[in-house]
Amino acid sequence: MAESTALETIEIHPINFPPDVLARISPELSLQRHLSLGIRPCLRKYEEFRDVIIENNTLSRYVDTENVDAKNNILGSNVLKSGKTIVITSITGGIIEENSASIKDLDDFGEDELLEVTKEDDILAEYASVYPVVEVERGRVGACTDEEMTISQKLYDSILHSRILPKKALKVKAGIRSVNEDGTFTVLYPDELENGALNGTNLKMKRKWSYVLYAKIVVLSRTGPVFDLCWNSLMYALQNVKLPRAFIDERASDLRMTIRTRGRSATIRETYEIICDQTKSLPLMINLQNIAFASNYGVIELDPESQLQDPNNAEEEVDIDMDDLKSVLIADLDTEAEETSIHTTISVITTPAGNYKQLTLVGAGAKITPEMIKRSLSLSKVRADDLSTRLNK
Amino acid sequence: MSLSVAEKSYLYDSLASTPSIRPDGRLPHQFRPIEIFTDFLPSSNGSSRIIASDGSECIVSIKSKVVDHSVESELIQVDVDIAGQRDDALVVETMTSLLNKVLKSGSGIDSSKLQLTKKYSFKIFVDVLVISSYSHPVSLISFAIYSALNSTYLPKLISAFDDLEVEELPTFHDYDMIKLDINPPLVFILAIVGNNMLLDPAANESEVANNGLIITWSNGKITSPIRSIALNDSNVKGLKPNLLKQGFAMVEKYASDVVRSLENL
Amino acid sequence: MNVQDRRRLLGPAAAKPMAFSNTTIHTLENKSTSALPKNSECEQELSLHTGFIENCNGSALVESRDAKHQTSLITAVYGPRSIRGSFTSQGTISIQLKNGLLEKYNTNELKEVSSFLMGIFNSVVNLSRYPKSGIDIFVYLTYDKELQNKCLDDESQSKQIFSQISSLIPHCITSITLALVDAGIELVDMAAAGEVCGTVVSFIKNGEEIVGFWKDNGDNEDLSGCLDRCKEQYIRHRDLMISCLMKQKNLNI
Numbered sequence: 001m002a003e004s005t006a007l008e009t010i011e012i013h014p015i016n017f018p019p020d021v022l023a024r025i026s027p028e029l030s031l032q033r034h035l036s037l038g039i040r041p042c043l044r045k046y047e048e049f050r051d052v053i054i055e056n057n058t059l060s061r062y063v064d065t066e067n068v069d070a071k072n073n074i075l076g077s078n079v080l081k082s083g084k085t086i087v088i089t090s091i092t093g094g095i096i097e098e099n100s101a102s103i104k105d106l107d108d109f110g111e112d113e114l115l116e117v118t119k120e121d122d123i124l125a126e127y128a129s130v131y132p133v134v135e136v137e138r139g140r141v142g143a144c145t146d147e148e149m150t151i152s153q154k155l156y157d158s159i160l161h162s163r164i165l166p167k168k169a170l171k172v173k174a175g176i177r178s179v180n181e182d183g184t185f186t187v188l189y190p191d192e193l194e195n196g197a198l199n200g201t202n203l204k205m206k207r208k209w210s211y212v213l214y215a216k217i218v219v220l221s222r223t224g225p226v227f228d229l230c231w232n233s234l235m236y237a238l239q240n241v242k243l244p245r246a247f248i249d250e251r252a253s254d255l256r257m258t259i260r261t262r263g264r265s266a267t268i269r270e271t272y273e274i275i276c277d278q279t280k281s282l283p284l285m286i287n288l289q290n291i292a293f294a295s296n297y298g299v300i301e302l303d304p305e306s307q308l309q310d311p312n313n314a315e316e317e318v319d320i321d322m323d324d325l326k327s328v329l330i331a332d333l334d335t336e337a338e339e340t341s342i343h344t345t346i347s348v349i350t351t352p353a354g355n356y357k358q359l360t361l362v363g364a365g366a367k368i369t370p371e372m373i374k375r376s377l378s379l380s381k382v383r384a385d386d387l388s389t390r391l392n393k
Numbered sequence: 394m395s396l397s398v399a400e401k402s403y404l405y406d407s408l409a410s411t412p413s414i415r416p417d418g419r420l421p422h423q424f425r426p427i428e429i430f431t432d433f434l435p436s437s438n439g440s441s442r443i444i445a446s447d448g449s450e451c452i453v454s455i456k457s458k459v460v461d462h463s464v465e466s467e468l469i470q471v472d473v474d475i476a477g478q479r480d481d482a483l484v485v486e487t488m489t490s491l492l493n494k495v496l497k498s499g500s501g502i503d504s505s506k507l508q509l510t511k512k513y514s515f516k517i518f519v520d521v522l523v524i525s526s527y528s529h530p531v532s533l534i535s536f537a538i539y540s541a542l543n544s545t546y547l548p549k550l551i552s553a554f555d556d557l558e559v560e561e562l563p564t565f566h567d568y569d570m571i572k573l574d575i576n577p578p579l580v581f582i583l584a585i586v587g588n589n590m591l592l593d594p595a596a597n598e599s600e601v602a603n604n605g606l607i608i609t610w611s612n613g614k615i616t617s618p619i620r621s622i623a624l625n626d627s628n629v630k631g632l633k634p635n636l637l638k639q640g641f642a643m644v645e646k647y648a649s650d651v652v653r654s655l656e657n658l
Numbered sequence: 659m660n661v662q663d664r665r666r667l668l669g670p671a672a673a674k675p676m677a678f679s680n681t682t683i684h685t686l687e688n689k690s691t692s693a694l695p696k697n698s699e700c701e702q703e704l705s706l707h708t709g710f711i712e713n714c715n716g717s718a719l720v721e722s723r724d725a726k727h728q729t730s731l732i733t734a735v736y737g738p739r740s741i742r743g744s745f746t747s748q749g750t751i752s753i754q755l756k757n758g759l760l761e762k763y764n765t766n767e768l769k770e771v772s773s774f775l776m777g778i779f780n781s782v783v784n785l786s787r788y789p790k791s792g793i794d795i796f797v798y799l800t801y802d803k804e805l806q807n808k809c810l811d812d813e814s815q816s817k818q819i820f821s822q823i824s825s826l827i828p829h830c831i832t833s834i835t836l837a838l839v840d841a842g843i844e845l846v847d848m849a850a851a852g853e854v855c856g857t858v859v860s861f862i863k864n865g866e867e868i869v870g871f872w873k874d875n876g877d878n879e880d881l882s883g884c885l886d887r888c889k890e891q892y893i894r895h896r897d898l899m900i901s902c903l904m905k906q907k908n909l910n911i
Binding site for chain 1: 663665666667668670672673675677679710711712713714715716732736750760762767796800911
């Protein structure tokens with residue numbers, strides 16, 4: 001068998017590996033062998049997705065509406081399990097003062113009309129995003145990995161461009177806390193009052209605040225690409241966010257600088273501190289029709305050489321034309337074998353109604369045919385529809 | 394300094410024997426000689442420098458600030474810097490956390506001693522710089538903090554004590570200073586070798602120790618925090634519960650002597 | 659001091675974290691205290707799971723719930739894996755504690771706990787069996803929730819936190835021990851611990867040996883009483899771990 005110029009002949013014995021060992025040493029071959037049987041290494045069919053189990057809003061401060069958890073600052077949360085991967089998303093908030101007072105912000109009454117006028121110019125400027133920090137646990141310490149950085153950035157951009165979070169929804173409708181004569185505090189919110197009894201001059205504030213949302217996404221037990229899972233988890237979490245009502249002290253509502261004569265500027269600033277209400281909250285008004293779900297696909301060419309051959313017709317199979325490679329579409333990539341050997345990917349973010357938000361095609365190696373794109377788009381829609389129903393359970 | 398296997402075994406046997414024989418001939422409860430200088434930093438309210446006989450050295454500086462104590466409840470803040478270690482290194486952060494607990498208002502330090510008026514208090518910042526250390530530096534640092542706090546002078550208040558009604562900031566005398574009168578806790582470190590307890594273990598003793606104990610001593614009694622601590626990562630073993638009591642007894646017996654000698658500086 | 663990490667999207671620097679008032683909570687306080695006696699006598703419930711994280715060698719989940727608070731922590735063990743650098747005759751252990759969803763502990767306090775835990779597991783893991791390798795343990799404090807809703811002034815609030823981290827340590831020890839067993843790493847004995855009023859004592863060998871002692875609150879009164887109560891808890895935790903592992907093993911067969 002072996003060609004050798006030496007006198008002795010060397011005999012080569014084929015070595016057999018058990019499937020799990022082969023999967024470690026040659027993931028590519030193992031994947032091809034599986035595909036030739038019509039299944040994938042994770043024993044799913046080509047176009048089969050992993051099941052998704054979600055737990056919504058179990059961690060936030062508003063879990064129990066009767067009894068708000070005072071020390072918890074999570075406004076919305078989601079735990080998503082897909083296959084063996086667990087994604088925990090928690091949304092926290094901050095408040096930022098809008099100091100760059102544009103014309104729109106200064107006059108509240110004409111805001112809607114002005115919005116109309118400037119709409120053509122800059123629609124995106126009317127939408128905000130959340131600031132995601134993704135942590136993929138993989139037993140390392142130190143700086144964040146490239147994967148974590150790219151997923152965070154992609155989540156940020158995708159939320160902004162999907163127009164899910166209007167800036168208007170993040171505006172703080174601040175109330176005013178006043179001290180009653182008996183020393184107790186009452187907080188008045190402008191929108192809670194009947195026909196604007198107090199809506200006169202003393203509740204008009206020149207200063208504006210808005211909420212900033214942060215998302216902490218922790219991925220445990222990563223087995224494959226995780227962008228989809230992070231995105232979907234974030235979508236679920238965003239839908240149950242509740243923003244706490246915020247108020248400022250009575251003293252701070254008017255901006256007269258004569259409050260203290262001897263005080264320094266630092267002491268004056270302190271009185272404008274905006275404080276959040278312990279119990280009262282408002283749901284975050286997101287554009288529900290823009291809530292979209294992500295799914296991903298891979299395209300791989302079936303390698304005729306690594307097909308598991310039927311020993312009876314082994315002779316026929318050899319004649320397969322090597323140029324005519326058949327490629328297949330694989331849905332919801334998972335496992336190391338698929339991640340390392342499938343480089344051609346399609347990822348789609350779509351609303352259940354078929355309103356496509358994002359489509360990324362990465363062609364590397366295998367050819368992406370128009371049929372595959374069509375197929376992945378329609379699968380995504382079905383998937384998004386399925387995922388959106390989970391929330392209402 | 395790293396000892397060979399044979400050296401370690403010899404040292405262990407001699408330390409674990411009864412009575413234990415320490416390489417520098419000390420008794421189990423005997424400290425190494427230390428030198429302390431106080432009040433040598435002109436720009437801080439109090440300072441001290443401590444040098445141990447093995448060349449370990451540590452500088453502590455005390456600074457203060459007037460704060461509203463209804464806003465800031467923690468009136469002592471310790472910051473530790475160890476030469477050659479990053480700020481986020483495990484030893485540095487562990488030491489910072491431990492010393493902050495030692496000097497925590499309430500149990501460690503009587504916060505009423507720092508109160509200026511009904512509204513304001515002094516906040517004390519303790520900055521620790523360990524220039525070099527060969528064995529676990531916690532005991533050395535705590536001695537340095539003790540002597541620095543005992544040599545701290547703070548400005549004398551001349552405005553009224555009751556300032557809840559009147560909006561005024563505390564004002565101070567131009568020259569007069571008042572000695573800070575707080576009784577800071579001390580921290581002792583014990584090495585456990587076999588069934589023997591050794592106070593103030595040197596580097597080579599730490600290397601063979603089976604375990605260690607950090608014990609806080611305040612106002613004539615043992616108090617929290619108390620920790621067991623692994624002094625090396627190769628020789629650590631569990632300890633018998635009675636050794637714990639033995640260690641406490643040892644500290645109870647000798648701590649007041651240490652306090653006395655530090656007070657007589 | 660805090661330099662912004664440019665590699666992460668941390669949002670605008672001017673934004674302030676939400677500060678919740680504590681003036682409006684008074685009405686709630688009465689409500690929660692009235693509900694308290696009902697569950698205050700019930701024992702602490704523990705639930706243990708192992709081996710559910712795929713990309714590590716061993717993992718464990720410990721969830722506990724008692725009258726006061728509810729805790730959940732996940733531990734992942736990576737290793738033994740080879741270390742870079744020169745030869746070491748025995749393995750090295752590193753333990754990282756991570757704040758989970760509620761970022762309530764300071765990093766230096768977490769590091770202090772992790773170095774304490776490292777001290778414990780240096781004497782529990784049979785390190786001489788793992789030359790030239792490192793065992794990295796990650797403990798993730800998923801959540802740690804107060805069930806009693808109390809309005810606390812600042813001083814007692816900080817005290818509360820001090821006592822809380824010590825109440826977490828026994829669970830950390832349980833979950834690390836379980837995860838190490840799940841990873842197939844050789845131990846001298848199953849370590850577990852008990853906690854009484856801020857004092858944590860960790861035992862091995864049926865309570866004959868102490869591997870860790872941590873005291874955060876109070877003076878040195880009633881040491882032996884404290885040791886006995888911790889030992890009771892140790893035995894309870896250890897028995898639970900063993901039955902959990904046996905159950906797991908029977909499932910796998």
